[in-house]
Each structure stands twice: as C-alpha cells, then as structure tokens.
Amino acid sequence: MSAVDHPAATEVLRPPPPPRGWPRERVIGYILVFLWALALVGLVAYLVSAWKPDMFWRYAPGYLSGVWVTIKLVAISVVIGALLSVPIAYGRMSRNPIIASFAYAYVYFFRGTPLLAQAFLVYYGFGSFRPQLDAIGLWSFFRDAFNCALFAFSLNTAAYQAEILRGAIQSVPKGQWEGAESLGLPRLLTLRKIIFPQALIVALRPYGNELILMVKGSAIVAIITVYDLMGVTRLTYSRTFDFQAYLWAAIIYLLIVETLRHAVDWVEERITRHLRR
Amino acid sequence: MQSVWTLLSWGPEGWLDEIAYGVFITVSLALATLPLGLLIGFLIAVAKQSQERSLKLAADIYTTIFRGLPELLTLFLVFYGAQIGIQQVVRVFNPTASVEVNSFVSGMIALGVVFSSYASEVFLSAFRAIPRGQYEGGYAIGLSKFQTMRLVVLPQLVRIALPGLANLWLILLKDTSLVSAIGLTDILRQAGVAARVTKQAFLFFGFATLIYLALAILSSIGIGLIERHVGKQELQR
Numbered sequence: 001m002s003a004v005d006h007p008a009a010t011e012v013l014r015p016p017p018p019p020r021g022w023p024r025e026r027v028i029g030y031i032l033v034f035l036w037a038l039a040l041v042g043l044v045a046y047l048v049s050a051w052k053p054d055m056f057w058r059y060a061p062g063y064l065s066g067v068w069v070t071i072k073l074v075a076i077s078v079v080i081g082a083l084l085s086v087p088i089a090y091g092r093m094s095r096n097p098i099i100a101s102f103a104y105a106y107v108y109f110f111r112g113t114p115l116l117a118q119a120f121l122v123y124y125g126f127g128s129f130r131p132q133l134d135a136i137g138l139w140s141f142f143r144d145a146f147n148c149a150l151f152a153f154s155l156n157t158a159a160y161q162a163e164i165l166r167g168a169i170q171s172v173p174k175g176q177w178e179g180a181e182s183l184g185l186p187r188l189l190t191l192r193k194i195i196f197p198q199a200l201i202v203a204l205r206p207y208g209n210e211l212i213l214m215v216k217g218s219a220i221v222a223i224i225t226v227y228d229l230m231g232v233t234r235l236t237y238s239r240t241f242d243f244q245a246y247l248w249a250a251i252i253y254l255l256i257v258e259t260l261r262h263a264v265d266w267v268e269e270r271i272t273r274h275l276r277r
Numbered sequence: 278m279q280s281v282w283t284l285l286s287w288g289p290e291g292w293l294d295e296i297a298y299g300v301f302i303t304v305s306l307a308l309a310t311l312p313l314g315l316l317i318g319f320l321i322a323v324a325k326q327s328q329e330r331s332l333k334l335a336a337d338i339y340t341t342i343f344r345g346l347p348e349l350l351t352l353f354l355v356f357y358g359a360q361i362g363i364q365q366v367v368r369v370f371n372p373t374a375s376v377e378v379n380s381f382v383s384g385m386i387a388l389g390v391v392f393s394s395y396a397s398e399v400f401l402s403a404f405r406a407i408p409r410g411q412y413e414g415g416y417a418i419g420l421s422k423f424q425t426m427r428l429v430v431l432p433q434l435v436r437i438a439l440p441g442l443a444n445l446w447l448i449l450l451k452d453t454s455l456v457s458a459i460g461l462t463d464i465l466r467q468a469g470v471a472a473r474v475t476k477q478a479f480l481f482f483g484f485a486t487l488i489y490l491a492l493a494i495l496s497s498i499g500i501g502l503i504e505r506h507v508g509k510q511e512l513q514r
Contacts, residue, residue, distance in 0.1 A: 029329045029335060032331070032336075113489040114454035116454045116465060117486045118486065120478075121479070126479065128477065243361055246357065257346075
C-alpha cells in the first residue's frame with residue numbers, strides 16, 4: 001500500500017477493500033494452511049497405518065487411568081491451592097510488614113522456581129528427613145510419589161492463585177468498600193456480597209489460565225514416577241518404542257486443554273451478561 | 278558424613294563446579310532459545326494481525342497446538358520425533374546408521390516453539406496498542422511497508438511488549454529445567470547426580486532451587502535496568 005492509492009479527501013473514508021488476486025500474503029497463507037492440512041493428513045494416515053488392535057487393547061486402559069490420575073491430581077491440588085491462597089492473599093494485602101513480607105517471600109519462592117525443582121525437592125529431598133517424618137507419622141504420606149506431587153502442586157498453585165485473588169480484589173474500586181461501609185454492612189459480608197462477585201469476573205480468566213497451566217504442568221510428575229497421562233505414555237513408549245504413544249498423548253492433552261479453554265469462555269460469557277450492551 | 282560446606286565447595290570433594298556447569302548450560306540454553314522464540318513469535322504475531330484470513334488461520338493453529346501441549350510433551354515430541362524422522366531419512370542412504378539427536382538443540386527448538394506461541398500473544402496485543410495513524414504516517418512520508426515496520430512500528434512495539442516479554446523470559450528460565458528429562462546436564466540434573474551420589478537430596482535440590490531463585494532475581498534486576506533505559510529513551514522524545 002502506498003500513499004498514492006488512498007481515496008481522495010473529499011470522499012467518505014472507508015476501510016480499504018480486501019485485496020483481490022494473489023498478493024504475497026495470500027500465497028504464503030495458503031501454503032502454510034496447506035502444510036498444516038498436510039501435517040494433519042499425515043498424522044491421521046500414520047495413526048491409521050500404525051493401528052494395532054492388540055496394542056490398543058493392551059495400553060488403552062492405561063491411558064484412561066493416566067487421564068484419571070492427571071484429572072485427580074489437578075483437581076485436588078487446585079482446590080487445596082484455592083483454600084491456601086486465601087490466607088496468603090490476605091497476608092499479601094496485610095498492613096503488617098512481617099505478615100506481608102512473609103507472604104511475599106512465599107509467593108516469590110514458588111513463582112520464581114521451576115515446578116519440577118519443587119517436586120524433586122519434596123519427592124527426593126524429604127527423604128533426607130525420614131526419621132523426623134517418621135516420628136510425626138507423616139512418612140507414609142511422603143513415601144508415595146502421588147502425594148508428593150499433590151503436596152508440591154498445591155503449594156505452587158496456592159502462590160499463583162493468591163496473586164490472582166489479590167489482583168482481583170484490588171481491582172474492585174475502593175468506593176465499593178466505602179459504599180458498603182456507609183450502609184453499615186460488616187466487612188465480611190461486604191467481601192462476600194459486594195467485592196467477591198465483582199472480583200470473580202476479573203479473576204475468572206486468570207483462574208482458567210491457571211487451571212490450564214496446571215493440567216500442562218502436571219505432565220512433569222511423570223519424571224517422579226507418577227503414572228499420570230504422561231507417565232503412562234512414557235511407559236508405553238519404553239515398552240513398544242512406538243512413536244504413536246506420544247502422538248496419542250498429545251491429542252488427549254490438546255482435547256483436555258481446548259475443552260477447558262472453551263468452558264472458561266462459556267462461563268465468562270454467562271457471568272458478564274449484565275455488562276453486555 | 279562430610280560437612281555441608283565440603284559438599285558445596287569447588288573441586289573434587291565438592292559439587293559446586295559440577296553445579297556451576299549446570300548453571301552455564303541452563304543459562305546458555307535460555308539465552309539461545311530467546312532470539313529463536315522472539316523471531317518466530319514476532320512473525321506469528323504479524324501473521325495474526327494480517328488481513329489475509331488464511332495466514333491468520335495458519336498462525337492460530339500454531340498457537341493453539343503449542344499452547345495446548347504440555348511443555349514436557351513438546352520436548353519429547355521434538356526429541357524422539359526428530360530422532361525417528363532423521364533416522365528414517367538417513368536409513369534411505371545408509372541402512373545401518375543410527376542417529377542421536379542433540380538434546381541441547383531439541384531443547385532449544387521445543388522451548389523456542391512454546392515461547393514463540395506465548396510471545397506472539399504479547400506482540401499481538403502490543404500491535405493493537407499502536408494506532409493506525411503510525412502506519413499511515415509512515416506510508417505518507419514514502420516509507421515502504423518493511424521500512425515502516427522497522428523504523429516506525431517496531432521501536433514502539435518493543436517498548437509496549439517489554440513487560441510481557443520479561444514475564445515470558447522468567448517462565449522460559451524455569452522451563453529449561455525440563456531438559457534434564459532428556460539428559461541435558463542442566464542445574465537440576467547435576468543436582469540430581471550429586472544427590473544420588475552423596476545421599477543428601479534435600480541439600481542439593483534445595484540448593485538448585487535457590488539457584489533458580491537467584492537467576493530469577495538477577496533477571497528481574499536486569500529487566501528493571503532495561504525498562505528504565507527504555508523509559509529514558511521515551512522521555513527524550
């Protein structure tokens with residue numbers, strides 16, 4: 001587009017019509033879409049040609065239980081994280097410098113270090129304290145890799161969710177608090193009836209993203225010998241050396257993530273109906 | 278039992294030199310991934326805000342796939358997939374050849390692809406923050422499309438995208454820990470080796486975690502400096 005072919009100033013300015021023919025962008029776009037289509041066809045063709053019924057029946061139940069472990073892990077740790085995030089978010093907003101800095105350190109630690117390192121620290125590291133853990137009867141809990149993953153994930157997501165919660169609560173204008181106070185509402189009631197419903201709208205998308213990040217992040221538990229979807233996939237691959245093990249896992253993960261993403265979109269659409277014009 | 282300070286010292290007794298090598302690998306992997314991810318991410322963002330629908334579609338498929346897959350799975354797909362793919366090509370010429378794919382390069386590609394699909398969103402929202410008039414002004418003084426992009430849009434784009442990209446850099450730094458699963462001797466793998474040999478798992482994994490934390494803090498300081506520098510440039514205009 002150059003300066004010459006702009007419409008004359010006296011005319012009504014309209015957006016330029018979409019270019020016709022075959023400009024360079026369209027050629028590149030068509031080639032790329034064609035390549036994606038080719039990749040999809042190739043994937044389907046490969047999966048069809050590599051289809052072995054006996055292998056499917058041997059490993060499909062494993063995949064199902066893997067999906068279940070993934071869902072269980074994510075669901076439980078997100079719920080525990082949500083509960084833990086409330087006092088942490090409260091601490092982050094506290095005016096007491098000791099509480100505030102403690103909450104800040106917690107959040108900074110869990111957001112600044114890899115989830116994998118945290119999982120290793122719990123799974124392998126806590127073994128160093130076996131006598132102490134034995135003494136308080138917690139060793140049987142931390143001996144199981146799933147519990148260790150659950151523990152690390154809950155603490156990790158609590159830090160992220162605390163930040164989401166804090167951001168959402170602080171995004172509600174101060175006047176809402178003041179208005180409730182002038183009506184004589186107690187603080188807790190204000191929080192529940194006035195601040196939370198407004199904060200939820202802001203928080204929904206970040207919460208959805210956090211949920212998706214947890215589903216994706218949960219794949220790392222395969223490294224600490226939990227048989228979630230990724231763990232089952234690795235096991236299947238190590239037994240069969242068949243690459244389709246990973247491709248099926250990719251398809252399942254994509255399905256889960258896309259479902260969650262659309263569910264979040266749908267909920268957001270629902271709860272912002274009153275804001276639509 | 279050796280003391281903690283001996284274990285964390287430099288030299289044959291301690292493990293500090295091994296872990297320092299791990300830090301070197303981690304940091305160089307992250308630094309090598311960054312330009313790759315930024316470049317692809319920028320191109321994807323350009324494709325996404327283009328008026329050509331096929332280009333947009335192709336870019337959307339890319340981000341949907343690589344933001345939906347777990348990073349670890351992407352890494353395995355690249356690592357094993359490339360190995361099998363290249364092996365099959367090589368076998369055409371030499372039936373007995375066996376191919377070993379470099380885990381550093383695999384890590385770079387996988388992390389770069391993931392980084393780019395997130396970076397494209399950051400760039401895209403930065404693109405939307407730049408008014409149309411900036412492009413039109415560029416065309417009006419006779420700059421070509423490419424020149425407008427390079428001289429007018431890009432300098433503003435970088436400034437708007439910087440906080441988002443800084444965030445992605447911190448995520449990238451953490452994601453490099455995944456390459457320990459394909460055998461690259463990064464911080465976490467070296468710590469794991471040390472933990473297995475010395476049976477001091479908490480010490481070494483805790484130490485590794487603290488190194489990641491230190492890297493994050495250092496990055497934050499560096500990002501702060503860059504942001505201040507860019508802010509000064511803004512004031513001079």
